[in-house]
Amino acid sequence: xxxxxxxxxxxxxxxxxxxxxxxxxxxxxxxxxxxxxxxxxxxxxxxxxxxxxxxxxxxxxxxxxxxxxxxxxxxxxxxxxxxxxxxxxxxxxxxxxxxxxxxxxxxxxxxxxx
Amino acid sequence: xxxxxxxxxxxxxxxxxxxxxxxxxxxxxxxxxxxxxxxxxxxxxxxxxxxxxxxxxxxxxxxxxxxxxxxxxxxxxxxxxxxxxxxxxxxxxxxxxxxxxxxxxxxxxxxxxx
Numbered sequence: 001x002x003x004x005x006x007x008x009x010x011x012x013x014x015x016x017x018x019x020x021x022x023x024x025x026x027x028x029x030x031x032x033x034x035x036x037x038x039x040x041x042x043x044x045x046x047x048x049x050x051x052x053x054x055x056x057x058x059x060x061x062x063x064x065x066x067x068x069x070x071x072x073x074x075x076x077x078x079x080x081x082x083x084x085x086x087x088x089x090x091x092x093x094x095x096x097x098x099x100x101x102x103x104x105x106x107x108x109x110x111x112x113x114x
Numbered sequence: 115x116x117x118x119x120x121x122x123x124x125x126x127x128x129x130x131x132x133x134x135x136x137x138x139x140x141x142x143x144x145x146x147x148x149x150x151x152x153x154x155x156x157x158x159x160x161x162x163x164x165x166x167x168x169x170x171x172x173x174x175x176x177x178x179x180x181x182x183x184x185x186x187x188x189x190x191x192x193x194x195x196x197x198x199x200x201x202x203x204x205x206x207x208x209x210x211x212x213x214x215x216x217x218x219x220x221x222x223x224x225x226x227x228x
Contacts, residue, residue, distance in 0.1 A: 004156070006156075009154065033216065033217075035217075040221065040222075041219075041221050041222075042118070042204055042206070042219025042220050042221050042222055043157075043204075043217070043219050044219070045216035045217070048216065088156060088157065090157075090217075101159060101162065101172065102159075102217065104149075104156040104157040104158070105156050106154060106155060106156045107154075107156050
């Protein structure tokens with residue numbers, strides 16, 4: 001099974017700080033998605049990156065896909081309490097047959113306090 | 115908005131019981147998935163289905179089976195529940211062709227097997 005390792009596993013920061021979450025694998029993915037999950041809910045898609053080296057911005061969140069399509073990062077600028085949640089990266093495997101399948105990362109739990 | 119509904123938020127079952135987890139989606143999606151979520155392990159794919167009566171094993175199918183008799187409904191079955199199947203179970207759906215199609219998740223069923 002291909003693994004996606006996320007770091008850090010836990011992050012507790014104060015409002016206004018910046019942070020970066022990393023998602024690393026030894027395998028190549030055709031695309032990579034980032035999800036955020038809040039307590040009591042299922043994960044919700046934030047972004048999909050598909051091209052090596054691609055950078056996408058979503059307000060204060062910046063997502064980057066590695067040149068070799070093996071890794072990705074999520075950078076949050078000036079974190080707010082509303083950013084609190086579990087962040088999951090998920091890579092779409094290449095040559096998956098009839099239905100594509102995602103490999104999920106181990107997750108980064110972020111807490112932003114006032 | 116896509117809605118994925120899981121029939122139970124919490125379930126408590128005894129070892130050896132047969133357990134049914136139900137999932138319904140309302141957006142005519144071809145693909146449906148069952149994941150389990152455990153701390154530090156991210157989401158792991160149990161089974162998925164890309165059409166009615168079609169199913170494929172995911173990464174951890176042992177001890178589970180699935181049923182898809184109608185396009186909108188995907189059921190996960192634990193033939194004989196065991197304590198190591200205590201977990202959060204998430205159902206998801208997506209359009210065929212995953213690369214730019216996000217997974218839409220239900221809010222999860224937390225199953226405890228005693």
